[in-house]
Amino acid sequence: MQNQRIETGQNLLFLTDDQLRKGIEAMFFAYRGFTADPDRILSAQGYGRAHHRAIHFIHRSPGTTVNNLMSILGVTKQSLNRVLRTLIADGLVLSRVGDRDKRERHLTLTDAGAALERALSDAQRDRMRAAYRAAGPAAVAGFRRVLEAMMDDDLRRHYHALTERG
Amino acid sequence: MQNQRIETGQNLLFLTDDQLRKGIEAMFFAYRGFTADPDRILSAQGYGRAHHRAIHFIHRSPGTTVNNLMSILGVTKQSLNRVLRTLIADGLVLSRVGDRDKRERHLTLTDAGAALERALSDAQRDRMRAAYRAAGPAAVAGFRRVLEAMMDDDLRRHYHALTERG
DNA sequence: CTTGGAATGTCAACAAGGCTGACGTATTCT
């Protein structure tokens, strides 16, 4: 397994265990950087990463339901509810009863919520922009291709549902 | 900010907020896939991601000290110690007093620890290999370049220290 | 030799944020 045989005409040395390990460790260290800046802002306000995720996806899909958010975030309604409760109580998120289906709650950001979202995504985008700029457009395309191939099928569907209409 | 101006001669459309957002969401969803397979193995054994990380880096740097592991993992000694204690008690990790400096503990995997490490990294590599294969060598190079640019400086040093000698 | 500081371990307490299970309520569908 360590030295792959050439299966097709192209060089498959990039599939050696060593190359894969480097990718694994790169993901680990990069994800730390990826979350570092928002984490600082959040902890200063008494929030955590879970709040960030909720705020991000409510911003991306205004009026989304609790159920939909649950499936995007991959957490139980109890976990999500704990986060939403504080965000609603703090006036960052608004929950209004559905028109068609009154069982549903539609979630949107208030002005204060949108302001925090902006602060968080500005910080995260700054780092991402620096990384993109340093790596160049071709590298960015490859970056996204590998990440997409790494996702579970249901998460890839969520990813596409978000990006293809934004 | 939404529409970047052309700064150099090349097209900088890949630095738009929209492109950055897609990268951010890709990181989020991909990281879930990245950890999904090891997580299944771990929870079946009563362990968590923290145990995986400790086992991974002890495997990568046999004989490493607690201090070094702390700085790689970015957690406090108390957090790390709790994980190490269970791994040592379960016979997966061996802690032996240093020769030169007897205050230090040098950590290595036992045979059982190495077996679990193999199971975990096999699972994680399988997914990474599938993603690499689907994306192709050029994409993989870009993937690694962007991730590296995303790391904090001190983490990038750890990353290089690991990869440049393995 | 003594003492200061470094490396490690341990105890306690706490918080975030996952989880399961159970229950209640309103609403909608069949």
Place this chain on the structure above:
DNA sequence: AGAATACGTCAGCCTTGTTGACATTCCAAG
């Protein structure tokens, strides 16, 4: 009318992070 759905909530448990305090062991400098 009864089943299913969407949501909220309470209770309890787990992992994994945090601080703070304190003991031990050892190296190294004075």
